Amino acid sequence: xxxxxxxxxxxxxxxxxxxxxxxxxxxxxxxxxxxxxxxxxxxxxxxxxxxxxxxxxxxxxxxxxxxxxxxxxxxxxxxxxxxxxxxxxxxxxxxxxxxxxxxxxxxxxxxxxxxxxxxxxxxxxxxxxxxxxxxxxxxxxxxxxxxxxxxxxxxxxxxxxxxxxxxxxxxxxxxxxxxxxxxxxxxxxxxxxxxxxxxxxxxxxxxxxxxxxxxxxxxxxxxxxxxxxxxxxxxxxxxxxxxxxxxxxxxxxxxxxxxxxxxxxxxxxxxxxxxxxxxxxxxxxxxxxxxxxxxxxxxxxxxxx
Amino acid sequence: xxxxxxxxxxxxxxxxxxxxxxxxxxxxxxxxxxxxxxxxxxxxxxxxxxxxxxxxxxxxxxxxxxxxxxxxxxxxxxxxxxxxxxxxxxxxxxxxxxxxxxxxxxxxxxxxxxxxxxxxxxxxxxxxxxxxxxxxxxxxxxxxxxxxxxxxxxxxxxxxxxxxxxxxxxxxxxxxxxxxxxxxxxxxxxxxxxxxxxxxxxxxxxxxxxxxxxxxxxxxxxxxxxxxxxxxxxxxxxxxxxxxxxxxxxxxxxxxx
Numbered sequence: 001x002x003x004x005x006x007x008x009x010x011x012x013x014x015x016x017x018x019x020x021x022x023x024x025x026x027x028x029x030x031x032x033x034x035x036x037x038x039x040x041x042x043x044x045x046x047x048x049x050x051x052x053x054x055x056x057x058x059x060x061x062x063x064x065x066x067x068x069x070x071x072x073x074x075x076x077x078x079x080x081x082x083x084x085x086x087x088x089x090x091x092x093x094x095x096x097x098x099x100x101x102x103x104x105x106x107x108x109x110x111x112x113x114x115x116x117x118x119x120x121x122x123x124x125x126x127x128x129x130x131x132x133x134x135x136x137x138x139x140x141x142x143x144x145x146x147x148x149x150x151x152x153x154x155x156x157x158x159x160x161x162x163x164x165x166x167x168x169x170x171x172x173x174x175x176x177x178x179x180x181x182x183x184x185x186x187x188x189x190x191x192x193x194x195x196x197x198x199x200x201x202x203x204x205x206x207x208x209x210x211x212x213x214x215x216x217x218x219x220x221x222x223x224x225x226x227x228x229x230x231x232x233x234x235x236x237x238x239x240x241x242x243x244x245x246x247x248x249x250x251x252x253x254x255x256x257x258x259x260x261x262x263x264x265x266x267x268x269x270x271x272x273x274x275x276x277x278x279x280x281x282x283x284x285x286x287x288x289x290x291x292x293x294x295x296x297x298x299x300x301x302x303x304x305x
Numbered sequence: 306x307x308x309x310x311x312x313x314x315x316x317x318x319x320x321x322x323x324x325x326x327x328x329x330x331x332x333x334x335x336x337x338x339x340x341x342x343x344x345x346x347x348x349x350x351x352x353x354x355x356x357x358x359x360x361x362x363x364x365x366x367x368x369x370x371x372x373x374x375x376x377x378x379x380x381x382x383x384x385x386x387x388x389x390x391x392x393x394x395x396x397x398x399x400x401x402x403x404x405x406x407x408x409x410x411x412x413x414x415x416x417x418x419x420x421x422x423x424x425x426x427x428x429x430x431x432x433x434x435x436x437x438x439x440x441x442x443x444x445x446x447x448x449x450x451x452x453x454x455x456x457x458x459x460x461x462x463x464x465x466x467x468x469x470x471x472x473x474x475x476x477x478x479x480x481x482x483x484x485x486x487x488x489x490x491x492x493x494x495x496x497x498x499x500x501x502x503x504x505x506x507x508x509x510x511x512x513x514x515x516x517x518x519x520x521x522x523x524x525x526x527x528x529x530x531x532x533x534x535x536x537x538x539x540x541x542x543x544x545x546x547x548x549x550x551x552x553x554x555x556x557x558x559x560x561x562x
Contacts, residue, residue, distance in 0.1 A: 086404030105315025
């Protein structure tokens with residue numbers, strides 16, 4: 001049984017479809033990253049899994065249960081970090097975690113958690129006077145204190161500086177190593193690439209791609225070289241396996257995209273063609289696509305409001 | 306802490322959760338200066354000022370015997386209405402209620418914690434007002450039945466005002482609740498029968514004012530503590546009606562986020 005299983009999920013806000021027929025599965029003990037531009041439906045999807053909203057259509061199962069109907073059974077088992085807010089403005093981190101710890105049967109020791117998250121110095125500072133990073137870490141600590149088997153983190157590193165982001169990544173990695181399941185949303189592609197066993201890319205409320213970061217980036221994707229502009233590449237295209245794309249973009253930059261990735265045969269074909277034509281291919285290199293290329297390819301490059 | 310502890314989910318027993326939440330609510334209140342002004346300083350100040358000077362005509366007998374029960378009612382209003390409404394509205398606004406919804410503390414547990422907090426604060430207020438009142442020469446009429454009636458009025462009055470507070474906090478914006486809850490406090494202070502005797506109002510509006518929860522609560526306290534009445538049945542009935550209506554309406558309309 002997967003930790004989360006969503007099929008055909010639909011959620012409308014008035015005339016706007018926030019989620020439009022999304023299906024996805026998140027495996028137990030894995031880190032699943034939900035990636036997508038603003039307004040893709042990530043938070044809505046997570047909040048339905050957390051039991052905050054009810055779907056208009058489709059089914060959602062969290063640890064095999066219905067998050068709306070079985071909320072009471074799920075709450076002790078699921079840790080939640082909201083995208084923003086949720087913590088009283090005057091509460092102190094140490095005090096807040098001690099209160100939350102009393103809600104659970106086998107909580108993490110609040111003092112140890114405070115230290116682990118680097119909040120020791122500010123354990124007695126009111127929440128509203130903590131830095132943004134400290135507030136984020138406290139929200140993360142609150143999600144973890146009850147030792148949940150499944151954790152939903154909605155943009156856990158948004159607005160963090162690089163050190164704090166790295167510390168959060170390490171924490172999520174050790175959380176995964178402890179056997180917990182983590183589902184996180186993020187805008188940061190390197191975050192998904194580093195942390196996730198499985199990446200789910202959503203756009204406009206539906207799934208556009210899913211797989212491991214390696215699946216999605218497709219190994220060694222493309223071959224690029226520089227030569228004089230305006231070469232006639234028809235002969236090269238004919239020599240390459242079917243389905244290959246050959247582009248000159250920008251002028252003098254040649255890009256070969258074989259459907260199955262670059263293999264030694266493709267490389268040999270290109271260099272042979274160059275030799276026959278008397279072309280010295282400069283800066284010839286095999287590039288792997290990164291998640292950002294995949295993401296932009298799938299969700300478009302235009303700015304979204 | 307080396308390595309991350311393996312998952313071990315489970316909820317604590319409900320009473321432990323409620324106690325922890327109530328303690329946090331109490332500490333939060335104690336840190337809030339405006340709330341303390343409203344719940345402690347203003348009632349005690351009014352008690353001292355109005356019993357010292359003949360600012361209002363309070364009928365026969367020492368003024369303090371009229372003022373002190375009204376101030377007790379004001380203390381209940383300040384805590385179970387104004388303070389609860391404002392606190393809850395901002396908790397809603399900052400997503401605190403939403404976040405609590407993801408913990409094992411059930412909604413009924415949160416409401417129980419808030420009720421306990423209200424009653425604990427009121428107990429403190431009452432103790433302070435009684436001590437200051439006695440120092441000012443207050444001689445409340447006391448009997449076992451009277452104490453029971455006062456406690457019943459306190460609980461029913463708190464329930465009535467808490468229902469109205471939650472109705473406001475669960476439907477209005479936090480800033481609007483802040484303004485409205487303070488305004489209602491002032492209006493009830495003025496015309497709610499709390500410190501100005503209802504007998505001073507035109508005969509036509511008196512029955513209406515007596516149907517206000519503030520009028521019923523002050524009247525209940527006053528008829529027992531000043532005149533030694535046994536059970537102010539009519540007032541308790543009015544408070545019960547407000548409690549049932551307010552809580553039912555709040556339960557139907559409350560939005561947690």
